[in-house]
Amino acid sequence: MSQDIFNQRIARINNHAGYGKSEMATGEGTATSMFSSPSLSSSTPTARRNVKPMLLGAVLGMVVGTIAAGLENAAMPWGPGFEYNEMITIPTLLALCAGPVMAIAGSAMRGRFPSFFFFAAAYFPCVIAMALLELPLF
Structure with a gap:
């Protein structure tokens, strides 16, 4: 199960079609975005x-x-x-x-x-x- 989530994350890293934003992983476990949006006070x-x-x-x-x-x-x-x-x-x-x-x-x-x-x-x-x-x- 953890191997599948790991492979999904690697596939998401290799997918560059989102202009720097990655798609959320689907399946078991909690998925987080790899890129955070910049804060407004920066x-x-x-x-x-x-x-x-x-x-x-x-x-x-x-x-x-x-x-x-x-x-x-x-x-x-x-x-x-x-x-x-x-x-x-x-x-x-x-x-x-x-x-x-x-x-x-x-x-x-x-x-x-x-x-x-x-x-x-x-x-x-x-x-x-x-x-x-x-x-x-x-």
């Missing part, structure tokens, strides 16, 4: 899921933009008089130029990588805005 996690990449992009963009703004500013500790200024110039300029490249790539791959799109959408304006600001931080 519309908010997608909006919440995109907050983390946006915050990460904004914070990293602000950090890179601040470092880029201070490379030529003598008032900044990592400015022209800093002994490691030449060492941080190339990575900072690469990170600064990566903003528009990531924005274009993120918009092209938005359907496949939505988190990358939201990261790039926050990183690009933050890095450009912070690099253009003359902040007297120190």
